[in-house]
Amino acid sequence: MARSRDLFSFRRNFLLLMLTVALPSAGLSGFGVLAIKNERAAMEKNLEVAYEGQLSRLEQALARRIDQPLARVVPLFESRSPRDAAASLRKEDPLVGPVTVLDAARQPVYAEAVVPDALLERPLPSREGQVSEEDVGGQLYAVARVRHGLVVYRIELPVLTQTIFPALVGDVLPGEAAQIKLEPLEAPAAPSHAGLPGLMADVVATEHQVAGPHPVAERRLAEPLAHYRISAYLSTRDVATRSLRNRIIYAVLLCLFYGALALGVVFTARSLYREARLSRLKTDFVSQVSHELRTPLTSIRMFIETLAEGRARSDDEVRECLSLLMRESERLTEMIDGVLDWSRIEAGRKSYQLERVPMTAVVDRALDALRAHQVGAGNPIAPKVELELGDPALVDVDVEAMTGVVVNLLQNAFKYSPEAPHVVLRTRTRDDRAELEVEDHGIGIARRDRKRIFERFYRADDLLTRRTEGTGLGLAIAKRIVEAHGGRIAVASEPGRGSRFTVSLPRAG
Numbered sequence: 001m002a003r004s005r006d007l008f009s010f011r012r013n014f015l016l017l018m019l020t021v022a023l024p025s026a027g028l029s030g031f032g033v034l035a036i037k038n039e040r041a042a043m044e045k046n047l048e049v050a051y052e053g054q055l056s057r058l059e060q061a062l063a064r065r066i067d068q069p070l071a072r073v074v075p076l077f078e079s080r081s082p083r084d085a086a087a088s089l090r091k092e093d094p095l096v097g098p099v100t101v102l103d104a105a106r107q108p109v110y111a112e113a114v115v116p117d118a119l120l121e122r123p124l125p126s127r128e129g130q131v132s133e134e135d136v137g138g139q140l141y142a143v144a145r146v147r148h149g150l151v152v153y154r155i156e157l158p159v160l161t162q163t164i165f166p167a168l169v170g171d172v173l174p175g176e177a178a179q180i181k182l183e184p185l186e187a188p189a190a191p192s193h194a195g196l197p198g199l200m201a202d203v204v205a206t207e208h209q210v211a212g213p214h215p216v217a218e219r220r221l222a223e224p225l226a227h228y229r230i231s232a233y234l235s236t237r238d239v240a241t242r243s244l245r246n247r248i249i250y251a252v253l254l255c256l257f258y259g260a261l262a263l264g265v266v267f268t269a270r271s272l273y274r275e276a277r278l279s280r281l282k283t284d285f286v287s288q289v290s291h292e293l294r295t296p297l298t299s300i301r302m303f304i305e306t307l308a309e310g311r312a313r314s315d316d317e318v319r320e321c322l323s324l325l326m327r328e329s330e331r332l333t334e335m336i337d338g339v340l341d342w343s344r345i346e347a348g349r350k351s352y353q354l355e356r357v358p359m360t361a362v363v364d365r366a367l368d369a370l371r372a373h374q375v376g377a378g379n380p381i382a383p384k385v386e387l388e389l390g391d392p393a394l395v396d397v398d399v400e401a402m403t404g405v406v407v408n409l410l411q412n413a414f415k416y417s418p419e420a421p422h423v424v425l426r427t428r429t430r431d432d433r434a435e436l437e438v439e440d441h442g443i444g445i446a447r448r449d450r451k452r453i454f455e456r457f458y459r460a461d462d463l464l465t466r467r468t469e470g471t472g473l474g475l476a477i478a479k480r481i482v483e484a485h486g487g488r489i490a491v492a493s494e495p496g497r498g499s500r501f502t503v504s505l506p507r508a509g
Contacts, residue, residue, distance in 0.1 A: 048217040097113075
């Protein structure tokens with residue numbers, strides 16, 4: 001019941017932790033992802049604003065360049081013949097195309113090309129020296145009023161877009177990384193046909209437009225270049241490079257946040273689980289110790305009452321009662337000493353008096369203590385231990401503490417070998433270490449319990465363990481003592497086949 005309550009408490013606390021952490025982290029993550037998503041759009045908007053002034057300067061320079069040959073039209077055609085004037089104008093400025101001279105009635109006097117009727121139908125310059133540019137059917141024409149009529153020439157748009165404009169970009173914006181283009185506006189999409197073929201055509205056209213490059217900034221031109229725009233393009237790599245640092249910062253911060261969050265959740269969950277389990281173990285320990293203490297105290301009280309009320313009528317009965325009182329008091333003292341030893345070890349107050357002795361000396365002392373303990377407990381037969389002693393290697397140990405370790409291992413071997421206990425105690429030397437093994441053929445230890453039997457207060461949950469007295473501190477104390485001597489203790493066991501505990505200590509000098 002206590003275990004299920006602790007598990008429920010752990011799950012409740014862990015769920016509360018996840019809710020308090022997950023909600024803010026989800027909001028922060030959403031904000032970070034949204035910031036990463038919108039960062040490029042914001043960067044492109046900043047680029048558009050930054051390039052707006054540069055494109056405006058280019059537009060003004062382009063207008064001056066288109067007007068440049070018109071400043072020479074009036075004096076040139078008033079001082080020379082139409083043929084010579086046209087040849088000179090075209091030779092000196094590649095922007096000038098075929099030239100046509102019209103009289104006052106708009107009849108050709110000199111014609112290098114046919115002037116479109118649509119141009120002549122428009123309002124043209126009415127006074128001498130007045131000039132204008134006109135866009136007719138995608139072709140740009142310049143018209144100037146001279147003394148005897150009109151001079152019309154076509155502006156060479158391919159020369160303007162491919163030669164003159166790139167030169168203007170180099171003069172107005174030297175060293176500019178963006179690609180600046182003068183290009184016609186996109187024509188409006190033609191209406192698609194009805195039905196599925198028309199729908200598929202619209203989808204293909206839209207995908208083509210989306211997949212194409214997009215300018216970071218553009219400026220539509222005024223008349224006469226109303227069908228053109230100046231566009232600034234940055235390569236995908238340039239745009240990505242400009243936003244790469246912020247994206248990296250966002251990504252690194254998010255990774256660090258989630259890494260720290262994951263570690264925090266893991267460690268907190270482990271701490272909560274350990275605290276819940278430790279609380280349960282402490283509760284079980286108090287219950288076990290109370291039960292173990294109650295048994296000898298009850299016996300002591302019973303024998304004292306027997307003596308006090310005179311129910312022991314002979315000297316033999318009195319001596320038997322006194323012997324039992326001594327045995328129960330020693331058992332009680334042993335249990336209290338174990339708890340106090342663990343308390344001193346946990347508090348770091350346990351001190352050890354090291355002596356250089358052979359490992360066999362520890363074995364002999366442990367066997368003597370085990371026999372005395374068994375005889376004092378009223379067992380008529382002393383325990384039998386098969387010895388396999390190897391090289392008597394020297395070790396630096398606290399003899400009393402290490403003797404307690406070996407006695408604890410031997411006692412466990414007898415306690416958990418209920419039928420015909422057969423215990424083997426062997427010593428050997430491996431390289432620079434001295435090893436001591438205690439092997440029994442008892443009930444063994446299950447795999448799930450093998451790693452936890454050295455934990456404080458832990459006892460394997462089986463029928464024989466529950467029937468065997470103990471506090472769950474013996475192996476935990478043994479492990480701490482061995483580790484304090486620079487050694488290690490390990491167990492190998494199979495259920496039903498017994499266990500083998502190995503204590504490994506560094507050899508002396």
